[in-house]
Amino acid sequence: MKGTCPICDNQFNFQDDLEVSEIITCQECGSRLVVVSLEKNKVDLEEAPQVEEDWGE
Amino acid sequence: MISIGLFHSTIRGDEKLIIKAAKKRKVNLKLYDIRNLILEKSFFPFDFDIALNRSVSNTKGRYLTAFLESCGIKVVNSLSVTQNCEDKFFTSLLLKKNNVPTIPFAIVFSLSQALEFVESVGGFPVVIKPTLGSWGRLLAKVNDKDALEAIIEHKNHFTSPHHQAFYIQKYVDKNGRDIRAFCVGNNVIAAIYRKSSHWITNTARGGKAFNCPINRDLELICQKASLAVGGGILAMDIFETKEGYLINEINHTMEFKNSEEPTGVSISGAIIDYCIDLFQKNKI
Numbered sequence: 001m002k003g004t005c006p007i008c009d010n011q012f013n014f015q016d017d018l019e020v021s022e023i024i025t026c027q028e029c030g031s032r033l034v035v036v037s038l039e040k041n042k043v044d045l046e047e048a049p050q051v052e053e054d055w056g057e
Numbered sequence: 058m059i060s061i062g063l064f065h066s067t068i069r070g071d072e073k074l075i076i077k078a079a080k081k082r083k084v085n086l087k088l089y090d091i092r093n094l095i096l097e098k099s100f101f102p103f104d105f106d107i108a109l110n111r112s113v114s115n116t117k118g119r120y121l122t123a124f125l126e127s128c129g130i131k132v133v134n135s136l137s138v139t140q141n142c143e144d145k146f147f148t149s150l151l152l153k154k155n156n157v158p159t160i161p162f163a164i165v166f167s168l169s170q171a172l173e174f175v176e177s178v179g180g181f182p183v184v185i186k187p188t189l190g191s192w193g194r195l196l197a198k199v200n201d202k203d204a205l206e207a208i209i210e211h212k213n214h215f216t217s218p219h220h221q222a223f224y225i226q227k228y229v230d231k232n233g234r235d236i237r238a239f240c241v242g243n244n245v246i247a248a249i250y251r252k253s254s255h256w257i258t259n260t261a262r263g264g265k266a267f268n269c270p271i272n273r274d275l276e277l278i279c280q281k282a283s284l285a286v287g288g289g290i291l292a293m294d295i296f297e298t299k300e301g302y303l304i305n306e307i308n309h310t311m312e313f314k315n316s317e318e319p320t321g322v323s324i325s326g327a328i329i330d331y332c333i334d335l336f337q338k339n340k341i
């Protein structure tokens with residue numbers, strides 16, 4: 001599965017176990033990204049949401 | 058075959074491990090992003106046997122658990138455990154009530170009350186932290202009266218009223234490490250030392266994880282603490298002192314991705330096994 005970093009255009013090749021809502025880090029620019037959709041081997045990525053006050057364990 | 062509803066928001070490394078463990082056990086795991094759900098019966102997909110709440114947002118997670126329990130669904134962790142653990146003051150009160158060794162604490166509402174408490178625990182330093190929060194956010198080690206005044210003044214300008222209830226703990230010198238113990242049911246399945254040169258040792262803040270052997274004293278305090286808050290799947294943060302172990306906090310949606318490798322324990326597997334076991338016991 002392939003995708004592109006929306007910040008720096010880095011190209012990704014993903015493993016098959018990728019999930020929608022998964023957080024990944026772009027190795028090129030360090031941006032935190034989230035998988036928004038997985039369709040026909042195409043992965044759509046967006047910048048991940050900022051950490052909110054009630055996030056945690 | 059049992060079907061587990063895994064309720065998540067962002068999928069972290071921890072959820073990936075849970076997905077993998079479920080596959081290994083041939084459990085039907087159904088993933089739901091809480092942010093896409095309407096918490097009302099007619100809208101809700103009730104096509105699972107038991108729910109595992111892994112929300113990274115405490116607010117969304119708590120409402121989801123309350124909703125599911127109201128519909129008769131078993132949730133890991135339960136609403137009462139969630140409420141007992143997400144608020145640090147509630148946790149501390151339950152630990153104290155059940156004679157589980159913990160750190161001296163109080164909630165105060167003013168600077169003068171804070172100073173009174175500080176004196177009662179032998180003076181500075183103390184730690185001020187939000188009652189609701191995680192990952193070491195907004196923790197302050199307060200070394201003197203000037204710093205205390207500044208922090209309370211700043212907190213009084215925060216918009217959320219819960220920041221104006223000042224949760225204070227006596228500062229405990231951890232010698233660069235604390236313990237994170239993982240409890241599933243009433244079993245302590247693994248523990249790590251979290252080491253850091255900073256006084257905050259959370260792995261989310263750069264603390265490094267090393268295996269911590271589980272001795273009988275550690276096991277006993279964890280079991281006591283687990284019972285005090287209602288059991289389930291919990292992570293205990295523990296300080297080592299000359300007087301023995303002290304429970305600092307208990308986490309009800311624990312993160313463990315950095316702990317499977319140093320401990321050699323499949324924490325994700327234990328979580329899935331616990332859900333299966335709970336569902337089967339509940340069915341009988």
